[in-house]
Amino acid sequence: MPRLFTAIEIPTSLAQRLSLLRAGLSGARWIDPDNYHLTLRFIGDVDGITARDFTHALGEIDLPSFDLRLEGLDSFGGRKPRALFARVAPSEGLEALRRANDRAAREAGVPPEGRNYMPHVTLARLRGAHPDAVARYLEGVGWMQSQPFAVERFVLYSSRNSIGGGPYVIEAEFPLSA
Template sequence: MPRLFTAIEIPESVAQMLAFLRGGLPGARWIDPENYHITLRFIGDVDASVANELASMLDRVNRAPFELRLEGLDAFGGRKPRSVFANVAPSQALMDLQAEHERLMQRVGLGPEGRKYTPHVTLARLRESSSRQVADYLSERGSFRSAAFRVERFVLYSSRASVGGGPYVVEEAYPLAALAAQRAI
């Protein structure tokens, strides 16, 4: 059964900018640019009835489109780095959307996410990269900043277990403000 998660897609122009950051870090398994995304909520392996209930609940999310920007690079894992990522600049609209996803997941019986939400785009997963190599990579490229981009939808992705992330398949797309526009009519 595929794993599910909700996410925001990265526009192709921003993905191309991120792709230029690939390389120069021994032991990195680089994510393919078409798989870049900002996870909202990891769901995991669920049966068809839960997946259908989630898809229906997500259809009721009523949020306005908003702008995001990527700003700076960092790594998860401290002394044993696990991944390198691009930070998402602070956005209350993003945090509100993610909190709503968290509430919906708990409503269908999924346990709460155990980690604090840190919006990011994973660029590489690390195996044998030392903390020094990662620090050097970040010092050379850490000032990365993307142009702002408009978020007009979120998606429900599925993935198959694989090394390095992806390929991801959009199972359903949910436009932002769709309900607000319908109510205005």
Template structure:
């Protein structure tokens, strides 16, 4: 059973700037830069037939390329921090693309995603990092901001069940290039 998800890749130059955020946080297990991404929809462990249906359905996405920027660093987990991440600046194009992926996955028969979508790039998973240590880390690096980058495709990734952070394999890439709708005659 493959474990799959859809995502936007992080360009190498932006990934390089994210590496400057590494370090200075006890208990952090840093994600390798080649595994940085923005998840659109986690699909999970599915059988080969569902994976094929997902891949086929994604071919119908018809959206234009758009720009994104990373803006700030934060954490998930509150008093028991689980991870630190780079925020994605608000983008209607990203929100619309993610919502389309969610609708498609429900049409394939997957359960709706239970959590509110928070676009981000995971930088590290945390083990035994105190909320104070995380707060100190965020106060030093929270003002991070990347240069804008162009999103010209999204991908379908697969991964092996492991302890977070990859390696991820691009199974399919889907270019973003809006095609004008055909007019009825």
């Protein structure tokens, strides 16, 4: 059974810029820049029929391309930080694409996502990182903001059941209209 999710790829130039932040935090397991992405909808382990139905429903999405930008770094987990990430600036285009991915998942019989959606690009998984060290790291790297980048497609990724961070394989790509 493939483990599937849909995502927006991060442009190489932006991934290289983000990779410069990969130092100075004990307990961080840094994600390879080739695996940076913005998840739209996590599907999980599904059978072949569900994967086929989901892929077909994704192919029916007809939305325009849009611009995104990253703004700032943060962490998930509060007193027990578990991930370091780049925040995504609010975007109507992104929200429309996320909702369309949710509809495609429902059409394929995938249960609703139980968590609230928070658009982000994971930079590191944290194990044993002290909350004060994470706070110092976030203060030290400053406030990061990217230039806008065009989102002209989204992809369906598969991954192996692992701790996270890839490797990811593009199973299908879905262009957005110009």
